[in-house]
Amino acid sequence: MISSVLVANRGEIACRVFRTCRELGIRTVAVYSDADENALHTRVADAAVRLPGAAPSETYLRGELIVKAALSTGADAVHPGYGFLSENADFARAVLDAGLLWIGPHPEAIEAMASKTRAKELMGLASMADIKEGDLPVLVKATAGGGGRGMRVVRRLADLEGELAAARAEAQSAFGDGEVFVEPYVEGGRHVEVQILADTHGTVWPLGTRDCSLQRRHQKVIEEAPAPGLTSELTDSLYAMAVRAARAVDYAGAGTVEFLVADGTAHFLEMNTRLQVEHPVTEAVFGIDLVALQIRVAEGAPLESDPPRARGHAVEARLYAEDPANGWTPQTGTLHRLTVPDVRLDTGYSDGDEIGVHYDPMLAKAVAYAPTRTEALRKLAGALERATIHGPVTNRDLLVRSLRHPEFATARMDTGFYDRHLTELTSLGSGDPYAHPSPTTALNGVAARPPLVALAAALADAHGRSRFGGWRNLPSQPQLKRYRDEATGTEHEVRYRHTRDGLTADGVRVMHTATDLVVLEVDGVRRHFEVTRYGDEVYVNSTALTALPRFPDPTAQQEPGSLLAPMPGTVVRVAEGLTEGSPVRAGEPLIWLEAMKMEHRISAPASGTLSALHATPGQQVEVGTLLAVVQDNEP
Template sequence: MITNLLVANRGEIARRVFRTCSALGIGTVAVYSDADADAPHVADADAAVRLPGNAPGDTYLRADLLVKAAAEAGADAVHPGYGFLSENAAFARAVTDAGLTWVGPPPSAIETMGSKVESKRLMAAAGVPVLPELAVAEVTEADLPVLVKASAGGGGRGMRIVSALAELADAVASASAEAGSAFGDPTVFCERYLATGRHIEVQVLADAHGTVWALGERECSIQRRHQKVIEEAPSPLVDDTTRARLCDAAVAAARAVDYVGAGTVEFLAATAPDGTVAFYFLEMNTRLQVEHPVTECVTGLDLVALQLSVAEGAPLPPGGPPEFTGHAIEVRLYAEDPALDWQPQSGTLHRFAVPGVDAEFQLPPVSGEWSQRTTRHSRPRLRLDSGVVDGSLVGVHYDPMLAKVIAWGPDRVSAARALAAALAGAEIHGVRTNRDLLVNVLRHPAFLAGDIDTAFFDRHGLTGTSGLAAPLAGPESVRLSALAAALAQSAANRGAATVQGRLPSGWRNVASVPQRKRYLPAGAAPDEPDTGIEVSYRLSRDGLRAEGYDGVALVSATAEQVVLEVGGLRRSFAVARYPGLVAVESALGSVTLTPLPRFRDPESALASGSLVAPMPGTVLRLAVAVGDQVRAGQPVLWLEAMKMEHKITAPADGVVTELPVGVGQQVEVGTLLAVVPGE
């Protein structure tokens, strides 16, 4: 029997496992790097062990330190979570060799499925459909496009799409380098790339007594950089016949490696002209998946509790797996900017709140009638699995996912509607996120119609006023929010005044110079003089007069809340101020503003064509040298940050005049990387 469990992971998955352990009366042990010393998962555990350092290779990827931590804390079992060492057979063996219970599959199954090359051969022998492997040296024009893919690991790292043979060598070198850095294994291979395929996976659960459950499928086709962004269960386009075929294939895959525990068999599916669905084995993830909550919501199962039970040697419950009930959709909320090539963001998360959440790290409570025979339910439910809280520091050492938000409803549309509304109303202050993109996707007609595939972002576009990454708050909403920010600041100033505090800021008996405030909206370039918003206003006996705000009247203003009448409609704006940042929330959308000085410091301007680091990171490779002629969009160098590569490109045609960084150099946000003056 497990009495004290160490989770060899961090963030929301550690908190998720702790939640079930708490409900079962199992003691918990956290591990933490120096960067995570104040992280929520550390506070959630009964005990915590420090892993000195920050980099994953020095901390969460050190099997020896993790096993030692378990011994020091008196743990008798280890749960690996996902990522890091969760699919590392050597770590699983180290845990069992130390006399601890491993909450995962046998090391032999991890080893076999850990090699995508070997696992595909085994699956083909077991009768599971696979895409044929292509040797890199044998790829021809007729094979294109192909996907260069790391044999080990996952999460979209070590993968490159190749559409021209001339690009193959560079893609292989880049993918191999990334795979070696991320997984310690640089082996890559090629397979045919289905540009409009769909990513569908089946959750399996097996005990040591020969029982294997297939808990239905999850649709995971909305992806960026080959990483899932939105997942749901069941798939909107899988019928009962295809579902049965998928589940049979998943069970066959699990049995082929004598699997025990929770795992996921992933498939790439494509619809033929005659309407039939063909699917091909991609890989098996020998662990709990990030998206496991959607399966929990539609089956009513606690997958972590079942993992623990199976690890203790118990059989799966009698009667077989439950049927799906309702529909669940999960989104991954990342600290990143989708409009800037998904650049990860870092900084202090001053405020993190999602309205309507009624469950965290567990199944939402069900009230009202909910069964296979009815779709009546009190309302869609909302679950939050988060690795952050107010005040959390989003660093550069780990994946930028902040949280998973999951909606559960009687049908797909109600779940999507509830999830979009909760995200739109969330208060996320301090770092930029993909929140607006998620809302735009959930409300997109193609998504609601189930017209989705892995090329969804390519087909519908990210940038532009109607792009998926477009902010929910349009230009006029940003201007109104800036006015509200200025008025709230004025109210705060008067509230802090020691004399005549009841008079409006800048009040005069006669017309005088207006009050002025300047703000830079999120996403605007600070070195472009016309991107800021200037708010110029007067408060007099006649009320508010703001330049360029015709038809806008002030109803009330406090330091935290401003109410404006706009075209006859009252609008309420909640204003929160932090050092160097103002966040304005309203029904028109969330707006983040940076207060600007009235006059620019001429010495702070960068030289024309300067490329600066958009995030802290490490210089991986240089593509040019000083004096090289480059074209707009041509790679200049690559940075590694938050476990991903990020390409820095030339802003215009020109000659590289400065390149002050070198390979391996650590850089901070704003560090000058290169200068390419335009021709």
Template sequence: MTTVIRTLLIANRGEIARRVIRTCRASGIRAVAVFSDPDAGAPHVREADFAVRLPGASPAETYLRADLLVEAATRAGADAVHPGYGFLSENADFARRVLAAGLTWVGPDPESIEAMGSKVAAKKRMAAAGVPTLPELDPQAVGEFPVLVKASAGGGGRGMRIVRGPAGLADALASARREAESAFGDPTVFCEPLLEHARHVEVQILADAHGTVWALGERECSIQRRHQKIVEESPSPAVNEDVRRRLFAAATAAAESIGYVGAGTVEFMLKGEDFHFMEVNTRLQVEHPVTELVHGVDLVEWQLRIAEGARLPAEVPGPRGHAIEVRLYAEDPAHDWRPASGTLHRFHVPGDVRLDSGVEDGSVVSVHYDPMLAKVIAHAPTREAAARKLATALTDARIHGLVTNRRLLVEVLRNEAFLAGDTHTGFLAEHDLTGTVDPQPFALAAALALAARRRTGHLPLGWRNVRSQQPKARFLFGEELVEVAYDPAQATGDTAVLDLAGVRTPFHVSTYGDLVEVDSPLGSVSLTLVPRFPEPRSALAPGATTAPMPGTVVRVSVRPGDVVAAGAELLVLEAMKMEHRVLATSAGTVTELLVEQGRQVDAGDVLAVVADTSGDRS
């Protein structure tokens, strides 16, 4: 039976919504966006042909409301729904609601989603189909360590914890269950043996309703933080032809065992030449662009065509060259991957790269959603060329207003072990790539640029009657105070060219209030201008611990009067879809506890006070 999709509702937001809209434009299909209140001005809303508001802010109020999404599709006259990834993309009940409303579901049958929705049940089914699997361990009866705690529903690294001994198991199970319940509405978790120094390799599958299944190349996704991928590539540098043949056969068997139709991914852990099944993602993956670039296909177009009843050609498109993708997040790798929210003043990535982005200049990154800003993907004839192209594009990018993981990504792409293909899921733990940068030349360039802007025929800022003393400027680089002396006569405008050990190096300076962004071939630095005469601030009580970001308190681990060591967990915040532990910065006694479970807090709110009572004699 042939279906014609004329108007498509995209039940998602941000980058993936824009990605689907792009294919709709090329295919002559009208696109309907949905948006929460924080997303009212988002690019995906403006780019769609129609848009429907979902009142509220949190995912639970908006993008996770199947009833509102189906109602929006009906009101907008859509005849099909594309779920994107995340949110309800792997929710069989949502797929059934879409079909019950007489709409076309752009995805696999609800039965296939359900079959793979529980990782516990999926592993049993795959084992029966002859796909290699790791043993499932009862969380209450784990005897050997290390183990990996995993959420049975959902994916994306949420609800996963590594446990290396019995002492940490109970806390890991409780934390994983909380995160799984919050992310997927299902707290079920299980354990399996942890494969140290293994690789995360997955196979893209595409299947039509007429019995044809494509195994469309493999992707390596081993470089991860908090069990979430940040660098993906195709093909894998570790997969030879024999392993590839066996991977493709296992992925095809997995798809055929559940009658799969549409785009999906079969994920494996690979160690040496042996691999074990992890899960089937019954949706489009975040990292799908690397497959598209290597194989010359539009996976979203094929999702739509398969939903309309089209047949796949018998011959699978072969690979060409190498593609690498990085996920650019608004987060601080040096501070436990702390997410950032706020205004992105400037966002520009140059070069011959593909940019799949949910943001643009002036976008506001909300605390309610994942902090991923964009995916940047490079394709080249060789892996080395792709890595070089991608690292250069990231270095030359203008990303102003929010801290990001950009520097870390560049360090990965230029790392010798990465370039040699020696990657595994513990790569970031093994390689310290959060190295520091010398802020002095950046601060000097900022001082010169600011002096040039203030020179308007009056005395330049910092003029002194004592000619022998140079004016000085002070900036904050993170929490570090940086002071530079400069000659205002050398001020040259927005671009300051400095002589660094005989090498002329340009620094481009942009300002947004007190925020100063400095970009150069050496990298980029964010500075905060310290005023010469700062306004007095109310001082925090000694030992006060403040919220590093807006979020919700999901666990309080101490009580007033408790004696804690430095680094002890005080409480846990949930922010931007992840849990973040708030730790005591010094040893002492909890004298004040100002929050309780379930409370919303803003960045800078005082959460607790840990007083140094070591000198008390009473």
């Protein structure tokens, strides 16, 4: 029997495994990089071991140190989580050779399926070799790992070599393996997968389907179970292929077989020999704990001959610290508060934690379960809309709008959903058709007047000062405050007065003011605004504002054409031959930054001449660092 488990991972998945271990009475051990010294997973474990001597992005790939940590703490089993070494057969062997239990499939099964090229051969398929113009578009993929890293869509033959090089570099950084392969890119398809669970006695459970079609950069954003709209014949075929894949490698443990479904036909993609990020939706509809079942299988216990029955529908949304409207740019900073009501929330953060640059920007997974798909979507959208998120910019609004989008609500989505709808979903204003009336949207169909969130911030601030600090015996000019909405960049200017009757503002009825709560009424509709401050940051409900000086500093402006680092990261390369004085074209990639294990392109904002180049490969940069300047040639 397992008495102590070390999780060879970090963040959300480590915390999730620890939760089940605590319920089972199993002691827990965490490992951590220097960047994660105070991370939540290190705080909730019974013991934690530092992994020294490597860059934060490489720390969790050091299998020899992880095995040593397990032995030194008396752990008798290792759970790999997902990502990092979870599909590394050599690591699994090292764990077993050390006399520890491995909570996962045996190394030979991992080896057979971890390489996507070998997996295709096992399934009787083959990847592409010599690419010609008629083969386009194609998909470049890393043979190891997943999560969209090391993956590129190529539509022009001239781009192939460059994309191959970029994919190899990204895969090497993320997985320690730069091998990539090429396969046809099926457009307009849905990403559908089958969860399997197998024991060491020959039983294989196909635990339903999941749809994971809503993706950005080939990384899943919203997942649900079961996959909607599949015929019973197609579902049976998916189950049969998944079970066949498991039996072909004598699989034991939890795994996922992934397919691209188009025109009623399923195309095999890969088998992931680990727990998936989206496993909670399967747990919800089957009423099971997959981590607990992984542990049972590792202990040698048999599964029942038949799997449990699925009931209802579940949907999961990944909450990322990123700006979807700005190229999905990762965000960093302090997560002051995170609460999502009435749904399951799996996270690796707690209030006050720092979101750094070294790892994936996922903050949490919100999971809703209901008897029907319509109810589950509505429940999750409402919970996210009511969430309190104080910290860096997130994709919360995008998630809410995606869940309510007609194409998704009627299950007509495919993997190109965000290619078609991203601009629409990130540029909606007060007339947002996917939002319910709330303090941050329109009232009675008319744009809020004045901007209510900014007014609420100003009134709460005014209340917190001396009660009579702004009062005048004679009528005077109103007090003026300026705020910038950090999500949109919009600046708001609001006015209010101190009077004998308290604080007032034109166009609204001020019902109540306090330092943390303001109640306003417009056209008979009363709204509550919770106001929270963290230094210079002001949050009204979940709208992030920054108080601006009344008279802006004219020296704070950047030179036109300045290219600033949108995030902290490392300059990994500069366009070949690029020097000061080089001509550039609008949209041409000039500089590549690596942050959170992904490469981000910095492109020319206009055609012109590169008048300054400050970026050099290997340079560490912070948000706002001046990288280059493009002088527009237009008069």
